Amino acid sequence: MVSPAVNVLRYTALVVGILYGFQHQRTLYKKQQKHKDSEEYAHKEALIRKAKEEYKKKTSPSSGVITDPEDSRFDLEKFLQHVAEQKH
Numbered sequence: 001m002v003s004p005a006v007n008v009l010r011y012t013a014l015v016v017g018i019l020y021g022f023q024h025q026r027t028l029y030k031k032q033q034k035h036k037d038s039e040e041y042a043h044k045e046a047l048i049r050k051a052k053e054e055y056k057k058k059t060s061p062s063s064g065v066i067t068d069p070e071d072s073r074f075d076l077e078k079f080l081q082h083v084a085e086q087k088h
Contacts, residue, residue, distance in 0.1 A: 059068075065082040066074045
């Protein structure tokens with residue numbers, strides 16, 4: 001027969017082990033969730049970057065003349081020459 005002190009020690013160790021395992025699992029889950037969130041954010045950034053590049057390709061003129069006056073690269077002289085060439 002085992003003494004009561006040994007049984008108390010056994011069950012205390014069992015409870016401590018279960019609590020440690022639960023805490024460790026929570027830590028691993030949070031770490032995994034953080035990694036998953038960062039990967040998802042990086043994926044969204046890549047999609048946005050790709051969409052911006054595609055939009056830039058789509059909206060850039062094929063003749064090399066920028067027709068959008070809001071664009072910082074807009075040159076009025078080149079635009080007027082381009083319009084004059086199209087009329088002839």
